[in-house]
Amino acid sequence: MTDANxxxxxxxxxxxxxxxxxxAVGVAGVACAAxxxxxxxxxxxxxxALANTEVDISKIAVGQSTTVMWRGKPVxxxxxxxxxxxxxxxxxxxxMRDPQTDAARAARPEWLVLVGQCTxxxxxxxxxxxxxxxxxxxxxxxxxxxxxxxxSGRIRKGPAPLNLAVPPYKFVSDTKILIGQAA
Amino acid sequence: xxxxxxAPTQYTGLKGWIEYRLPVFSFMDHELNHYPTPxxxxxxxxxxxxxxxxxxxxxxxxxxxxMNYSGDTKLAFQSVERIMRDxxxxxxxxxxxxxxxxxxxMVVYIHIFRGLYxxxxxxxxxxxxMLGCVILLLMxxxxxxxxxxxxxxxxxxxxTVITNLFSALPxxxxxxxxxxxxxxxxxxxxxxxFFALHFLMPFMIVGxxxxxxxxxxxxxxxxxxxxxxxxxxxxxPFHPYYTIKDLYGLGLFAxxxxxxxxxxxxYLGHPDNYIMADPxxxxxxxxxxxxxxxxxxxxxxxTFDIPLGLFTIDAKLGGVLAMFxxxxxxxxxxxxxxxxxxxxxxxPIYRWAFWFFVLVCLGLGQTxxxxxxxPFYFILLGMRIEFFGIHSVVFAQLFTVxxxxxxxxxxxxxxxxxxxxGLPKSISEPVLRPAGA
Numbered sequence: 001m002t003d004a005n006x007x008x009x010x011x012x013x014x015x016x017x018x019x020x021x022x023x024a025v026g027v028a029g030v031a032c033a034a035x036x037x038x039x040x041x042x043x044x045x046x047x048x049a050l051a052n053t054e055v056d057i058s059k060i061a062v063g064q065s066t067t068v069m070w071r072g073k074p075v076x077x078x079x080x081x082x083x084x085x086x087x088x089x090x091x092x093x094x095x096m097r098d099p100q101t102d103a104a105r106a107a108r109p110e111w112l113v114l115v116g117q118c119t120x121x122x123x124x125x126x127x128x129x130x131x132x133x134x135x136x137x138x139x140x141x142x143x144x145x146x147x148x149x150x151x152s153g154r155i156r157k158g159p160a161p162l163n164l165a166v167p168p169y170k171f172v173s174d175t176k177i178l179i180g181q182a183a
Numbered sequence: 184x185x186x187x188x189x190a191p192t193q194y195t196g197l198k199g200w201i202e203y204r205l206p207v208f209s210f211m212d213h214e215l216n217h218y219p220t221p222x223x224x225x226x227x228x229x230x231x232x233x234x235x236x237x238x239x240x241x242x243x244x245x246x247x248x249x250m251n252y253s254g255d256t257k258l259a260f261q262s263v264e265r266i267m268r269d270x271x272x273x274x275x276x277x278x279x280x281x282x283x284x285x286x287x288x289m290v291v292y293i294h295i296f297r298g299l300y301x302x303x304x305x306x307x308x309x310x311x312x313m314l315g316c317v318i319l320l321l322m323x324x325x326x327x328x329x330x331x332x333x334x335x336x337x338x339x340x341x342x343t344v345i346t347n348l349f350s351a352l353p354x355x356x357x358x359x360x361x362x363x364x365x366x367x368x369x370x371x372x373x374x375x376x377f378f379a380l381h382f383l384m385p386f387m388i389v390g391x392x393x394x395x396x397x398x399x400x401x402x403x404x405x406x407x408x409x410x411x412x413x414x415x416x417x418x419x420p421f422h423p424y425y426t427i428k429d430l431y432g433l434g435l436f437a438x439x440x441x442x443x444x445x446x447x448x449x450y451l452g453h454p455d456n457y458i459m460a461d462p463x464x465x466x467x468x469x470x471x472x473x474x475x476x477x478x479x480x481x482x483x484x485x486t487f488d489i490p491l492g493l494f495t496i497d498a499k500l501g502g503v504l505a506m507f508x509x510x511x512x513x514x515x516x517x518x519x520x521x522x523x524x525x526x527x528x529x530x531p532i533y534r535w536a537f538w539f540f541v542l543v544c545l546g547l548g549q550t551x552x553x554x555x556x557x558p559f560y561f562i563l564l565g566m567r568i569e570f571f572g573i574h575s576v577v578f579a580q581l582f583t584v585x586x587x588x589x590x591x592x593x594x595x596x597x598x599x600x601x602x603x604x605g606l607p608k609s610i611s612e613p614v615l616r617p618a619g620a
Contacts (some may be wrong), residue, residue, distance in 0.1 A: 012232070040367065041362055041363075041365055041376065042360060042361070042362050042366055042373065043364075043366050043372070044365065047365065047366045047367070047370075047372065049323065051367070059600065067463060069462070069463070071367030071368060072366055072367055072368030072370045073367065073462060074460060074463050075367040085305060106434075120347075120499060121347045121499075122343040122344060122346075122347040123340065123343070123344070123465040123469065124225040124462075124463065124464065124465040142465075143467050143468070143554060144340075144344070144465060144469050145420070145483065146554075146556055148556060150192065159483075159486055159498050159499065160499075160500065161497045161499050162412070
């Protein structure tokens with residue numbers, strides 16, 4: 001481009017300045033316009049509104065589990081027996097990929113609440129039914145890529161990087177928990 | 184510019200009137216009719232046009248399917264079954280489309296291996312090659328999203344596993360996945376957006392295919408000898424010589440496609456996908472479609488953490504990086520293989536390396552189909568061949584190492600040390616005076 005004001009110099013001109021600032025404002029404007037468009041892909045209000053689930057746990061006998069739906073994914077609620085709690089606590093010192101004590105994972109030791117999704121790639125591990133394969137550590141076993149979780153839902157063997165997640169939950173009463181809100 | 188178009192001697196009447204204003208006739212004549220093509224192309228050069236035709240068939244059948252499909256989790260599965268049972272010819276259209284995905288990958292993979300063997304990615308065709316890699320990536324995304332639409336068990340769990348791959352990214356991974364899903368799991372918002380994108384992306388592929396062809400026509404096709412066209416004697420017009428050859432190939436290809444559609448339409452699929460998606464039950468054995476198996480094997484091959492000084496790449500992220508790297512390395516291939524000779528016909532060592540690489544890719548496909556802790560085996564001529572009960576994941580790891588070794592070490596090394604055989608002086612020479620004469 002030749003500029004009539006400065007015929008032969010490489011110095012920045014007023015026109016360069018105007019082009020650059022106009023371009024910068026244009027880029028900023030496009031970026032601002034993109035925010036709501038990109039944001040529209042994030043969870044919508046109705047999806048977020050269904051983000052909490054209340055569960056009656058009075059019917060779950062010792063040693064039994066139930067699976068409830070929370071945010072479109074399964075949540076395992078296990079009423080653990082004394083032996084299970086004991087074995088989970090005894091394993092606290094074992095070598096683990098994602099070290100965590102059992103106490104940190106279960107506010108009330110007899111109730112274990114877990115997101116039933118393998119932390120590897122999101123399959124639902126087996127182990128909820130009495131007859132299920134519970135893996136090598138008497139907890140859960142993911143059939144997809146062979147991850148083994150213990151009686152506290154901690155990863156012990158296989159490709160998963162993390163323990164089964166503990167969702168935020170609180171006891172509304174002794175027989176009801178609310179999944180989705182931290183205590 | 185204005186001079187040549189002002190004298191439309193070739194076109195008269197309505198054609199001439201249009202040509203003067205919109206030069207479509209000269210364009211088509213130039214690109215499809217007279218377009219000079221090497222006269223020695225073999226049948227491996229049919230697969231580009233086959234891929235293009237498959238794309239057109241997929242778009243056509245896809246639009247017809249979309250007219251009867253409902254992109255809602257409550258309706259999707261039923262709407263596909265309705266297409267199969269109630270819509271006139273719906274079963275045919277769906278089976279063409281469903282098997283068409285496999286056919287598309289089959290011809291594109293052959294097309295890619297053709298390019299690898301004959302060095303079609305070498306100068307001046309690097310951008311042509313890279314545009315092809317973009318097409319491959321778009322195809323993979325399109326096929327993946329299309330597979331989710333019937334909302335069967337494999338659709339749902341395939342989508343769950345693949346979208347979860349992005350959670351491996353450090354810091355942003357978890358939030359990114361929620362954003363991709365539009366919720367806290369694969370659910371209705373996910374299905375709806377996948378439908379929209381599955382409709383859009385084929386047209387993006389068309390766009391890149393146009394660029395691919397523009398780049399192709401700039402320097403013309405490579406050929407089995409890998410040497411340039413040097414005189415008029417070396418080339419023939421595209422029409423009728425290659426139009427007829429491409430049509431003949433299309434006839435054979437359509438027979439294979441129709442064979443699947445009419446005789447074994449579900450051979451390449453999984454029975455589990457005829458069970459409606461259930462977020463509470465994972466199928467015992469999640470397997471992707473055959474065309475993703477080699478990449479799936481590479482994903483699963485990384486079962487260990489990779490320490491890198493200050494930080495560690497965990498096994499999950501490592502697998503994801505390796506899988507994307509397997510496609511990514513294709514993009515830079517023109518700079519990894521810098522051997523001046525294009526065709527493997529004149530590169531005795533590379534020719535072996537190529538065929539070994541083909542076997543490795545097939546091996547990756549087989550390990551991708553097996554469970555990681557299952558002994559590796561394959562079936563050859565009805566015989567089950569095992570390897571001392573060694574687990575398939577070990578083979579997946581060996582094959583993965585070789586896959587990358589081939590590209591990042593072997594090809595650069597061969598570029599330096601391999602002595603090529605003498606090239607013919609022109610494309611015409613070996614035709615007039617065959618090798619050994």
